[in-house]
Amino acid sequence: MKLKYSRYNIIKDHDNYRVLYNSYTKSAIIFEKDYDLSFIEDDKSIDTLDTEVKNEFINQGFIIDQERNEFDELKYGFLKKYFDKSVLTVGLIPTLQCNFNCPYCCEKPFTCGKENVSNYFEVLKKFSEREFKAYNHVHINLFGGEPLLYYKYSEEYLKWLDDFSKNNHFTYTVAMITNGSLLDEKKLDFFINHNINLIQITIDSDKENHNKMRTFKNGKPSFDILIKNIELVSRKFQKEDQLFVVRINLNNTTVKKVRDSLDNIDSKVRNNIHLMFRVIYNTQTYNEKNTNKIDKLEDYIKMGKELGFSIYSESYVLQSCEAATDGRTFYLLPNLEMSKCANELGHPACSFGKIKENGEVELDSDKLVNWFDANFEAFSNKKCMNCKLLPDCLGGCPLFKIKNGKRSCRSFDMVSLPNYYGDLDE
């Protein structure tokens, strides 16, 4: 068998070592600092490698069969996943009401629509009765506003779904993106008994910053309440298929400040918390300077690991983001519109249909076609085609492409580094 080096091998230098990473297989091998890896540029060097090293490189996908075309494989995998019909994911946004007052919230310009919540869940049930049986699995993402403000409706709906799924031979799971302030043990136990497998709570940078940015509507700070509830979730959320993500929004902060703030969390439960670092960016509703940059996350990831936390790595294999699918993933807005992306609610490019009062779907197929084109263009875009990050980035945000006519590059620190950094022994 003739061999060649993978086109997705990347050398990344850290302070004390060098890593050879493959964005296609997500494998990583650590070398001494400055170790000469220039041989991976020349396929002829493969024959000169020590057998053990060569086998390891083959096993981890750094060396592959010369006949393979990883780019075509990636394109095929992307299309297969994009149109996969086995799982339906519905994000619930029955209201935009929230008990927090975050200045950068993308939902700020919208009215809350809380008066429609009861009808929303009625229509959702009718839609569920019509559509869910066609899938092997349904994933319900409790989003918001703040999902725990409409707890009594989601509780009732999930009790109904539990019965309906059993009687109609499909499985279901639940996720919840919450600000965390209204969580308590009873609610958490209910969700755990109803297949919740993902909870995400956000901290804004550090304690001081958080208490300025993530205040309750009445101006009261929320940091100490969240730490208590983060500890509650991490004690209860112990199964292998349960993922607890604490997102740290970096906004004019420093590693030291974030470290001091995370140190408030009980060290015994840290391993159960997956930290996700994200830099706050400007949107149509928030435009402020931020000293934190998207390509400078390593020091934060390193600090999180040193404190004993787990590091979250993106679970969107073969898709650039949760919205990079056809109509089987969507958010259901308060007015029953179906929208691809929760970050720019109401953007016309994202809305591709509506659920009618009787639960029937009214599709706007042109929008779905445009959405697909924006995603798939990454595979004919010269820069992406030649980019070693393509398997991890897949062309970045499709909505950005639609709005700006060009792609927004993601950084190595954002899409690739978490794939191996959490597993490294320093």
Ligand code: SF4
């Ligand atoms: S990457 Fe873009 S399209 Fe995807 S969820 Fe984020 S903002 Fe929406």
Ligand code: SF4
């Ligand atoms: S958008 Fe940029 S970083 Fe992402 S795959 Fe394309 S060229 Fe690479």
